[in-house]
Amino acid sequence: MTDTRWLDETEMAAWRAFLATSHLLERRIEEQLKASAGLTHPQYEILVRLSAQPGHRMRMTELARGVVASKSALTYQITQLEKAGLVERTTCPSDDRGVLAVLTGAGMRCLEQVAPGHVEVVRAYLIDRLTRDELEVMTTAMRRTEQALRG
Amino acid sequence: MTDTRWLDETEMAAWRAFLATSHLLERRIEEQLKASAGLTHPQYEILVRLSAQPGHRMRMTELARGVVASKSALTYQITQLEKAGLVERTTCPSDDRGVLAVLTGAGMRCLEQVAPGHVEVVRAYLIDRLTRDELEVMTTAMRRTEQALRG
DNA sequence: CTTTGGTCGTTCAGATTTGAACCATCACTG
DNA sequence: CAGTGATGGTTCAAATCTGAACGACCAAAG
Numbered sequence: 001m002t003d004t005r006w007l008d009e010t011e012m013a014a015w016r017a018f019l020a021t022s023h024l025l026e027r028r029i030e031e032q033l034k035a036s037a038g039l040t041h042p043q044y045e046i047l048v049r050l051s052a053q054p055g056h057r058m059r060m061t062e063l064a065r066g067v068v069a070s071k072s073a074l075t076y077q078i079t080q081l082e083k084a085g086l087v088e089r090t091t092c093p094s095d096d097r098g099v100l101a102v103l104t105g106a107g108m109r110c111l112e113q114v115a116p117g118h119v120e121v122v123r124a125y126l127i128d129r130l131t132r133d134e135l136e137v138m139t140t141a142m143r144r145t146e147q148a149l150r151g
Numbered sequence: 152m153t154d155t156r157w158l159d160e161t162e163m164a165a166w167r168a169f170l171a172t173s174h175l176l177e178r179r180i181e182e183q184l185k186a187s188a189g190l191t192h193p194q195y196e197i198l199v200r201l202s203a204q205p206g207h208r209m210r211m212t213e214l215a216r217g218v219v220a221s222k223s224a225l226t227y228q229i230t231q232l233e234k235a236g237l238v239e240r241t242t243c244p245s246d247d248r249g250v251l252a253v254l255t256g257a258g259m260r261c262l263e264q265v266a267p268g269h270v271e272v273v274r275a276y277l278i279d280r281l282t283r284d285e286l287e288v289m290t291t292a293m294r295r296t297e298q299a300l301r302g
Numbered sequence: 303c304t305t306t307g308g309t310c311g312t313t314c315a316g317a318t319t320t321g322a323a324c325c326a327t328c329a330c331t332g
Numbered sequence: 333c334a335g336t337g338a339t340g341g342t343t344c345a346a347a348t349c350t351g352a353a354c355g356a357c358c359a360a361a362g
Contacts, residue, residue, distance in 0.1 A: 224350075
């Protein structure tokens with residue numbers, strides 16, 4: 001057991017700020033989505049991902065990876081969205097085990113209605129607070145860490 | 152209703168990477184803490200905050216603000232930590248409504264034992280992946296957004 | 303001293319998440 | 333074709349979080 005490399009002042013400040021910001025932002029987003037459409041953030045992300053796919057459909061596992069949710073959490077949320085009529089389940093033609101989540105017309109309309117307000121929050125509290133340089137630094141840095149965290 | 156200012160490519164990339172990274176990192180941290188000491192991340196954060204205070208004690212509301220948790224979530228977690236013997240509740244001498252959460256000796260020892268492994272994860276997946284410049288940019292940027300999100 | 307409005311922390315019901323267990327199916331091997 | 337190990341998605345119980353409602357207390361004003 002080697003000695004611990006503790007975080008120095010700059011590192012600690014970065015980590016604390018990152019942590020606080022991500023939690024606070026999550027709260028704001030959740031609040032805004034709930035108020036404007038009764039959606040949770042995970043649900044919103046699911047709709048976004050589906051809408052970006054050809055055929056507006058995606059395999060459950062792939063979708064779970066995309067939105068960073070556990071398989072059971074996704075099962076639950078898809079069931080909720082299905083009850084709300086925003087998503088449907090289809091059996092996958094190429095793999096009988098598989099399930100495709102498909103965005104419905106109502107789901108697409110819901111998304112189009114909610115997205116502007118959501119983007120506004122993301123802008124107001126994060127994107128518009130950063131300079132272009134900061135934005136680019138953050139993108140490359142976050143992509144690197146995301147890469148490290150996957151796999 | 153003015154036209155929506157959608158996120159351009161750079162902005163979207165920044166936001167997606169930030170979101171994915173924060174969720175993935177949260178998962179890793181949770182996993183590591185659970186395995187090494189049966190703690191959740193919120194619980195760990197509570198111990199850290201308390202340990203940094205004179206007298207190892209803090210008011211519930213202030214603590215909730217610090218770790219970015221709702222009042223009821225904090226009540227729940229402090230109860231859990233109390234059952235585990237890591238924290239105690241004391242009535243606040245200056246305000247009979249108030250409750251002070253106090254870190255116990257066992258709590259402090261637990262923290263000292265768990266912290267190295269936790270820091271290692273934060274380093275391995277975030278801090279050590281960033282250059283010094285990136286770190287500093289992120290700190291100022293995140294602090295600015297944190298500021299905006301509080302209040 | 304009482305009233306008033308606000309803060310403090312808890313409680314409660316309901317919603318969501320987690321992780322393990324499970325069954326069905328796949329892909330490959332012999 | 334049977335056997336094997338891995339994968340896909342669901343289910344379940346337990347843990348946790350949310351938001352509203354609540355009772356207790358504070359602080360300032362009358």
